[in-house]
Amino acid sequence: MLIRVLFAVLVVVSLVLGYAGLAEYLATSTQFAHRPVDLLYYDLQLFVINSGPVSNGGPYPWPLEISRFLTPAVTGYAVVEAARLLFATEIARLRARRRARHIIVCGSSVAARTLATHLEAQHPVVRVDSARSPATLVAAGLARADRLYALADETPANIATVLAASQVERRAHASLEVYAHVADPELGDALRDRGWKNELEVDFFSLDGVAAKQVLAAVEPDGERLVVIGLSAFGRALLLELARRAGRGIVDVIVADPDGEPVVAELRARHPFFAAACRVAVVPVYIPEPGVHLVFVCHDDEERALRDGLTAAATVDATRGTVIVRMAQLAGVGEMIVQHGHEDRLRFVGVLDMASVYLSERITDSLARAVHRRYLRDQRALGQDVADNPSLVDWDELPDTLRDANRASAGDIERKLAMVGCRMVPSLEEVPFAFEPEEVERLAVAExxxxxxxxxxxxxxxxxxxxxxxxxxxxxxxxQELGEAERQKDRNVVLALPEILADAGYRIVRRAPRVQRNR
Structure with missing residues (x-):
C-alpha cells in the first residue's frame, strides 16, 4: 500500500514539474505551441520519452530537467509492476511445479477453506478451486506433493479430481495420500475398492461420518438413553457408528424425525450390522422423560439445530442430561452460549473444524489411539491398574515418549500388512478377518x-x-532366543490387528493379484 501511495505521489510530482518546466521553457517559443492544453500534451509525452520540446538537448529549466528523468522512471516501474501482476499466476504455477512435499487442497467449499487454513499453520499448502483436469494438478505440483484433498461441495467434482490425479505421472518412489469427500459413505466404500491407475489409493470419506466417529470417540456413551433428533447425513452416520461400536450388545436409540421410518428401514436393509446391533424407536417429536439422556441434535439447518438444542437442554433431566448439537459455520455461536453459562448442558460440535483436525493428522494418530485403547483393555482384563502400571491412563495423559511408542507401533501396521499382501481400508462395518498361521508367525517376527x-x-x-x-x-x-510365552506376546499383537483397526474405523482386505497386461 505504501509503495502504491509513493508511486501516485511521484506521478503527480512528475506532471507538475513537467508542466511548470515546459511553461517556462516554451513561453517565448515560436516552434511549439504553448497553450495550456498543448503544455499538458507535451507533459504527458514525457512519460514515453517522446516529447518534442525536449528533443533538442536543452538547456532546460530545472523543473523540466527533473521531470524528463523522473517520468520515464515512473513509466518503467509501472511496466514492471503490470508485468508482475500479469504473470503472477503463471509464476505461482512455476513455483508450485518446483515445490516438494506440500499439500494440495482442491475446492472452494467452506470445508476446503477450513482445512487449508488449519493445515497452513504447519505445512506448505497449495489451494486450487477446481481440479478436474490433470493439467491443473500438474501446475499445482502434484508430482512432488505429499497429500491431495478433494473437498468440493459436489461429489462428482471430487471424483473427477481423483480421476485427474490418477493420470498425473508421479516422481519415482514418491508416495501420495489422496482424500476425497463423498456425501454417501457406501459410494465411498465401492470406489475405494476399485483399482486406480498408477496404483493410486484413495480414502473416500464423508465429513459428517468423520465428525460422527470423532464425537462418539469423545463421549463414549455408557448407559444413557440415546436420542437422535433429525436424520441428516450426520444423524445417519451417528446411528451407523453407534451400531459399529456396539460389539455384541444391543443399542437402544430413540430417533425423533417425522420422516424417520423409511430412512431407518433403508439403513436396516443396506447395513445388516445396523439391523442386528440397533433397536430404534422412531417418534415424530422428542418429548423428554426422566433419566439419563444423551441427545444428539443433527439438523443440517443450523438455525433449527440451535433452536432444538436450546429447547432440549431446557427440558432434559437437569442433572443427568447432555445435549450435543451439530454445527458447521455457527459452531462459534454455540461456544459463546456455553461460555456465558446460558446452558451448561449444551455441547456444540463443529463438524468442519472436527473433520479438519482429523484429516490434517496422519492416519497413524487415530491408529495410535486405537492401539493404546486395546492395550488398556487387555491390561485391565488382567487385573492391572495405574498403581501397577503408570501407562494405564487415557491418551491425553500419556507421556510423549509413550505416545511416540504407540505411534511407532501404529505406523508400522501398513508395512506389516503389505508383507502378507494385505492393506487396510476405511469401513463402518467390522468385517471378520483372520491371518493364516504362517502369516501370524511372519508378522510376529517382524513386530x-x-x-x-x-x-x-x-x-x-x-x-x-x-x-x-x-x-x-x-x-x-x-x-530365536525367546521363550514360547514371550513369542506369544508378539503373536497376540498380530492377532489383535483386525480389532484394533476396526476400533479406528478400518478393516483389512487382501490385495487383488496384479493382472499382467500385454504391451
Missing amino acids: HERWTAERKADGWRLGARRDNARKLHPDLRPW
Missing part, C-alpha cells in the same frame, strides 16, 4: 524386530528383569 529396534534406539538394554528406571528388559534378544 518383535520393530519393537527391539525401537527400544534400543531409546537406550534400553538387555537385562535379567524389567527395570523401567534403568531401561532394562529381558525380551531384548533375537526371536
Whole structure:
C-alpha cells in the first residue's frame, strides 16, 4: 500500500514539474505551441520519452530537467509492476511445479477453506478451486506433493479430481495420500475398492461420518438413553457408528424425525450390522422423560439445530442430561452460549473444524489411539491398574515418549500388512478377518524386530528383569532366543490387528493379484 501511495505521489510530482518546466521553457517559443492544453500534451509525452520540446538537448529549466528523468522512471516501474501482476499466476504455477512435499487442497467449499487454513499453520499448502483436469494438478505440483484433498461441495467434482490425479505421472518412489469427500459413505466404500491407475489409493470419506466417529470417540456413551433428533447425513452416520461400536450388545436409540421410518428401514436393509446391533424407536417429536439422556441434535439447518438444542437442554433431566448439537459455520455461536453459562448442558460440535483436525493428522494418530485403547483393555482384563502400571491412563495423559511408542507401533501396521499382501481400508462395518498361521508367525517376527529396534534406539538394554528406571528388559534378544510365552506376546499383537483397526474405523482386505497386461 505504501509503495502504491509513493508511486501516485511521484506521478503527480512528475506532471507538475513537467508542466511548470515546459511553461517556462516554451513561453517565448515560436516552434511549439504553448497553450495550456498543448503544455499538458507535451507533459504527458514525457512519460514515453517522446516529447518534442525536449528533443533538442536543452538547456532546460530545472523543473523540466527533473521531470524528463523522473517520468520515464515512473513509466518503467509501472511496466514492471503490470508485468508482475500479469504473470503472477503463471509464476505461482512455476513455483508450485518446483515445490516438494506440500499439500494440495482442491475446492472452494467452506470445508476446503477450513482445512487449508488449519493445515497452513504447519505445512506448505497449495489451494486450487477446481481440479478436474490433470493439467491443473500438474501446475499445482502434484508430482512432488505429499497429500491431495478433494473437498468440493459436489461429489462428482471430487471424483473427477481423483480421476485427474490418477493420470498425473508421479516422481519415482514418491508416495501420495489422496482424500476425497463423498456425501454417501457406501459410494465411498465401492470406489475405494476399485483399482486406480498408477496404483493410486484413495480414502473416500464423508465429513459428517468423520465428525460422527470423532464425537462418539469423545463421549463414549455408557448407559444413557440415546436420542437422535433429525436424520441428516450426520444423524445417519451417528446411528451407523453407534451400531459399529456396539460389539455384541444391543443399542437402544430413540430417533425423533417425522420422516424417520423409511430412512431407518433403508439403513436396516443396506447395513445388516445396523439391523442386528440397533433397536430404534422412531417418534415424530422428542418429548423428554426422566433419566439419563444423551441427545444428539443433527439438523443440517443450523438455525433449527440451535433452536432444538436450546429447547432440549431446557427440558432434559437437569442433572443427568447432555445435549450435543451439530454445527458447521455457527459452531462459534454455540461456544459463546456455553461460555456465558446460558446452558451448561449444551455441547456444540463443529463438524468442519472436527473433520479438519482429523484429516490434517496422519492416519497413524487415530491408529495410535486405537492401539493404546486395546492395550488398556487387555491390561485391565488382567487385573492391572495405574498403581501397577503408570501407562494405564487415557491418551491425553500419556507421556510423549509413550505416545511416540504407540505411534511407532501404529505406523508400522501398513508395512506389516503389505508383507502378507494385505492393506487396510476405511469401513463402518467390522468385517471378520483372520491371518493364516504362517502369516501370524511372519508378522510376529517382524513386530518383535520393530519393537527391539525401537527400544534400543531409546537406550534400553538387555537385562535379567524389567527395570523401567534403568531401561532394562529381558525380551531384548533375537526371536530365536525367546521363550514360547514371550513369542506369544508378539503373536497376540498380530492377532489383535483386525480389532484394533476396526476400533479406528478400518478393516483389512487382501490385495487383488496384479493382472499382467500385454504391451
